[in-house]
Amino acid sequence: MEPRTTPSLRPHLDLPLAKIRAVTAFNASCADLVLGLFESEHPQDARPRDAVDAARAFASEEPRSRRHRTSAVSAHRAAKGRGQCASHAAMAAGDAAASAYLHPLARATQVGHILRGPSHAALALRKKAGGNVDHDRSLDVFLERVTPAVVEVLCLYPQPSRGTSEVSGVMSSLDSLIRRMAGRQC
Known part of the structure; x- marks a missing residue:
């Protein structure tokens, strides 16, 4: 299907809700890997856990709602003023819930x-390890969670430019590795 365009927006993509749910399930799976890093330091703060629970509920057919x-x-706010490891874990949780709002616009920002x-989750694990890990190998645990549906969705979007932040660098690496895994599909 050819993307449709409007004068003020870039082309719209054919992005069924089931594919968005797959992206959210992937994000929740990645956040699950590091959620304990936040909770061990801040056991009374349930905001990141609530975000991952919301993401899982959406991935399991709950309609999108204000909850997400x-x-x-709230999870992003929980990240503020925390140590780097806990902060990245909370951001991963918040981004899992936010992934329910992936837009079908052909923009690299999406x-x-x-x-x-997943990039925040990777950084949380790196911070826990003291940074003494190989960059690409540290992403393997996240690449193992990538499903064909996630690859298909990622390949709908243009490749983003590499930004200057640490998160942007990891995101760019993950993007390249997943697209390379997809081979000719992307």
């Missing part, structure tokens, strides 16, 4: 809804 937006923002959460 508010839990994402790749953040797909890969920013």
Whole structure:
């Protein structure tokens, strides 16, 4: 199907809700890997857990609702003023809930809804390890969670440019590795 265009927006993509749910399931799976890093330091703060629970519920057919937006923002707020490891874990949780709002617009910025959460999760694990890990090998645990549906969705979007932040660098690496895994599909 050819993307449709409007004068003020870039082309719209054919992006069924089932594919968005797959992206959210991937994000929740990645956030699950590091959620304990936040909870061990801040056991009384349930905001990141609530965000991952909201993401899982959406991935399991719950309709999108205000719950997903508010839990994402709350988890992101929980990240503020925390140590780097806990902060990245909370951001991964918030991004998992926010991934339910991936838009079908052919913009590279939308790749953040797909890969920013896993990138924060990767950084949380790196910070826990003291940074003494090989960059690409540290992404293997996240690449193992990538499903064909996630690859298909990622390949709909243009590849984003590499930014200057640490998260952007990891996101760019994940994007390249997944596209390379997809081979000619992307």
